[in-house]
Amino acid sequence: MSKIHAAITAVNGYVPDYVLTNAELETMVDTSDEWITSRTGIKERRILKGEGLGTSDLAVHAVNGLLKKRGIDAKEIELIIFCTTTPDFTFPATANVLADKIGATNAWGYDLQAACSGFIFGLATGASFIESGRHKKVLVVGGDKMSSIINYEDRTTCIIFGDGCGCALLEPNEEGLGIQDSILRTDGAGRNFLGMKAGGSVMPATHETVDARLHFAHQEGPTVFKFAVTNMADVAAEIMERNGLTADDVAWLVPHQANKRIIDATANRMGVTTDKVMINIERYGNTTNGTIPLCLWEWESRLKKGDNIVLAAFGGGFTWGSIYLKWAYDSN
Secondary structure (H helix, E strand, O other): OOOOEEEEEEEEEEOOOEEEEHHHHHOOOOOOHHHHHHHHOOOEEEEOOOOOOOHHHHHHHHHHHHHHHHOOOHHHOOEEEEEOOOOOOOOOOHHHHHHHHHOOOOOEEEEEOOHHHHHHHHHHHHHHHHHOOOOOOEEEEEEEEHHHHOOOOOHHHHOOEOEEEEEEEEEEEOOOOEEEEEEEEEOHHHHHOEEEOOOOOOOOOOHHHHHOOOOOEEEOHHHHHHHHHHHHHHHHHHHHHHOOOOOOOOOEEEEOOOOHHHHHHHHHHHOOOHHHEOOOHHHHOEOHHHHHHHHHHHHHHHOOOOOEEEEEEEEOOOEEEEEEEEOOOOOO
């Protein structure tokens, strides 16, 4: 009997209509287009506008498009893993909210929180349910409404983040295609350098925490950059070495879109040329859990069955990881 792999059989994405440009940010904080572009590679990002709209609303658009593309009904989904740093609520899980909104009445689900590495962690987790034979259709969603936790008077964070959502369907494959290997890492010491100080059980919300603006994302840029540029590159190179892959064997690198310089460092460490690197950070910024699935969605038409693809990410807290997969279908 052939080994069962978990293969991505469909991807889709969604970004809101509103475009927040560097020029508009110049009117909000002490920054400039040149400063932002030279340090991050970002020109604009999308923002979800509208009263009462949350991360699940981004996901509804992305997932409904995926279901239509794959030609399946929401009731066929058995498990939803929702990777997000900005859930609709502390509880219930946004996965459950999404299931209700799309009519996935036969699915159970949960939220996965690994900051910007969440989608990779979610794919690896979802793959286990497929490989075990327990489920045949697992939906992995990566999305964030980062604008809900960004202080637009803090130029260290507001220039970076945007809103967006992507998703992937995992199904069994016996052709040797799909997820081949994953390396996942964490280091909780990083919580001091990238995270949110208030809002959890350690520091519940009070008038004082709100007044002190402790419910916004906090980042110590130089420390995070140094850690990210090393570890994201190292883990991508490690998964290549572990699987006997050369740069020529890799069809695509799909890096988390945090910073253009971190992306370049990862590609250089792998020996992969820029024409094999998916980059859309200039248009969307860092959508946290959304970056990797949004790249797969935008490049889907160029992916070929059997392509060797390496995913790599780094996130707050700290989290980082890489996945090696063989693409399972031609979309044309």
